[in-house]
Amino acid sequence: MNIRTLCLGILFFDDVTGYEIKKLAAEGRFNHFIEASYGSIYPTLNRLTDEGLLVWREETQDGKPSRKVYSITDRGRDALFATLHEETRPDIFKSEFLFVCLYSAYLETDTLKKLVSTQVHRLREGLERLQSAAQQCSHPGSQFAIGYGVALHKAAIDYVNENKHLLENSPEIWPDVAAQ
Amino acid sequence: MNIRTLCLGILFFDDVTGYEIKKLAAEGRFNHFIEASYGSIYPTLNRLTDEGLLVWREETQDGKPSRKVYSITDRGRDALFATLHEETRPDIFKSEFLFVCLYSAYLETDTLKKLVSTQVHRLREGLERLQSAAQQCSHPGSQFAIGYGVALHKAAIDYVNENKHLLENSPEIWPDVAAQ
DNA sequence: GTTCACATGTAACAGGTTACATGATTGG
DNA sequence: CCAATCATGTAACCTGTTACATGTGAAC
Numbered sequence: 419m420n421i422r423t424l425c426l427g428i429l430f431f432d433d434v435t436g437y438e439i440k441k442l443a444a445e446g447r448f449n450h451f452i453e454a455s456y457g458s459i460y461p462t463l464n465r466l467t468d469e470g471l472l473v474w475r476e477e478t479q480d481g482k483p484s485r486k487v488y489s490i491t492d493r494g495r496d497a498l499f500a501t502l503h504e505e506t507r508p509d510i511f512k513s514e515f516l517f518v519c520l521y522s523a524y525l526e527t528d529t530l531k532k533l534v535s536t537q538v539h540r541l542r543e544g545l546e547r548l549q550s551a552a553q554q555c556s557h558p559g560s561q562f563a564i565g566y567g568v569a570l571h572k573a574a575i576d577y578v579n580e581n582k583h584l585l586e587n588s589p590e591i592w593p594d595v596a597a598q
Numbered sequence: 599m600n601i602r603t604l605c606l607g608i609l610f611f612d613d614v615t616g617y618e619i620k621k622l623a624a625e626g627r628f629n630h631f632i633e634a635s636y637g638s639i640y641p642t643l644n645r646l647t648d649e650g651l652l653v654w655r656e657e658t659q660d661g662k663p664s665r666k667v668y669s670i671t672d673r674g675r676d677a678l679f680a681t682l683h684e685e686t687r688p689d690i691f692k693s694e695f696l697f698v699c700l701y702s703a704y705l706e707t708d709t710l711k712k713l714v715s716t717q718v719h720r721l722r723e724g725l726e727r728l729q730s731a732a733q734q735c736s737h738p739g740s741q742f743a744i745g746y747g748v749a750l751h752k753a754a755i756d757y758v759n760e761n762k763h764l765l766e767n768s769p770e771i772w773p774d775v776a777a778q
Numbered sequence: 779g780t781t782c783a784c785a786t787g788t789a790a791c792a793g794g795t796t797a798c799a800t801g802a803t804t805g806g
Numbered sequence: 807c808c809a810a811t812c813a814t815g816t817a818a819c820c821t822g823t824t825a826c827a828t829g830t831g832a833a834c
Contacts, residue, residue: 419692419693419694419697420793421794423697424697427697427700427701430701435813436813436814436815437812437813447700448697451691451692451693451696451697452692452693453690453692455794455795455796456813456814456815457794457795457797457815457816457817458794458795460814460815460816461815461816480803481804482802482812482813483802483803483812483814484802484813485812485813486814502698502705502709503705503709505716506694506695506698506716507694508720509691509692509693509694509695509720510633510690510691510693511630511631511689511690511691511692512599512631512632512633512690512691513599513631513632513689513690514686514687514689515686516630516631516746517599517603517607517628517631517632519739519742519743519746520607520627520628520740521607521610521679521682521739522738522739523737523738523739524679529682529683536685536686537686540688540689557703558702558764558765559699559700559702559765561764562699562702562761562764562765563697563699563700565757565761566699566754566761569753569754569756569757570750570753570754570757572753573749573750573753574746574749574750576749577746577749577750578746581742581745581746584738584739584742584745585738585739600821600822601821601822615785615786616785616786617785634822635822635823636785636786637787637788637789637822637823637824637825638821640788641787641788660831662783662784662785662831662832663784663785663786663829663831664785665784665785666785666786
């Protein structure tokens with residue numbers, strides 16, 4: 419999913435600024451399956467505007483800098499839906515955590531304990547973000563997508579808690595540690 | 599997880615060729631959380647060799663082209679373990695499937711049915727790949743990592759099967775479809 | 779005879795990120 | 807006064823993919 423489609427997709431729901439797109443991607447209904455930086459968002463918004471898929475208006479606010487609020491155009495909606503009808507590419511999952519786990523038999527108990535606790539902590543944070551996003555979006559597609567994330571986060575937390583002993587006791591390497 | 603570390607990580611377990619690294623990343627114990635193309639693997643192997651982290655030998659085989667079999671050096675192992683001790687970056691999950699789901703209320707029933715069946719099909723394939731990898735790797739770290747993937751794939755399949763009605767019936771848009 | 783699996787590699791390109799640059803206003 | 811939040815943007819860089827280029831031998 420590229421930044422271009424993300425911008426169109428967010429602007430389909432709401433008129434927002436580049437700044438807010440980053441927030442929504444990090445915290446809103448998109449939070450668990452997409453990411454974006456300012457360095458990609460702002461140039462993309464300008465390009466989409468040049469192409470006539472977006473328009474913007476300047477909004478002055480007191481107490482805050484003025485901002486460029488973008489809206490999607492009819493042509494923008496068409497472009498979005500053309501993309502939505504293309505065949506989806508497979509999901510991408512990358513995990514440094516699991517990579518390190520492969521070498522658990524060769525790592526110190528402290529390293530492994532920290533690795534696991536960091537992962538569980540991140541999963542719990544992710545779960546909380548999802549649950550707070552779920553309260554803000556009532557419409558069915560978003561509920562489905564957030565529910566998917568919740569289900570996977572819960573499954574991951576449960577799995578790690580039930581199986582972390584496979585990592586942390588390494589009888590081949592530290593029999594004394596395993597014995598305690 | 600970059601290709602450099604992937605190469606070192608695979609070569610820690612076995613002496614292999616660039617061609618096999620791609621296969622292992624796609625089918626072996628790494629299959630669900632990493633990806634790599636030849637265009638990144640071959641230049642990386644050459645660079646790691648220049649840096650003294652790998653060595654290679656030519657193996658002639660009858661019936662097949664000769665091949666360059668790489669081995670990790672002591673310095674390569676050191677570099678790998680230095681990386682394994684760095685703080686892991688959070689997992690990355692990207693899903694065009696979930697993105698499209700957000701717009702379910704605006705998509706045709708056929709499009710949604712195909713979307714869901716493609717996703718379930720891919721998840722089942724992924725699950726099979728994981729289960730066949732599990733049979734090949736007995737050591738604890740790999741079992742943990744593969745088990746994590748299995749747990750998440752199963753959770754995803756269950757979630758989609760139990761909740762796809764949220765996507766496919768869109769009463770706001772097609773009341774007649776919802777009524778049947 | 780042509781397709782498949784094996785095998786290695788390059789070059790152009792795409793799609794990002796990171797760090798930098800700027801600046802207003804609020805709250806501690 | 808300093809940090810944080812809001813707000814926009816650029817430029818250099820990095821990492822990796824795609825497409826191309828090449829070649830062997832087996833199986834059908």
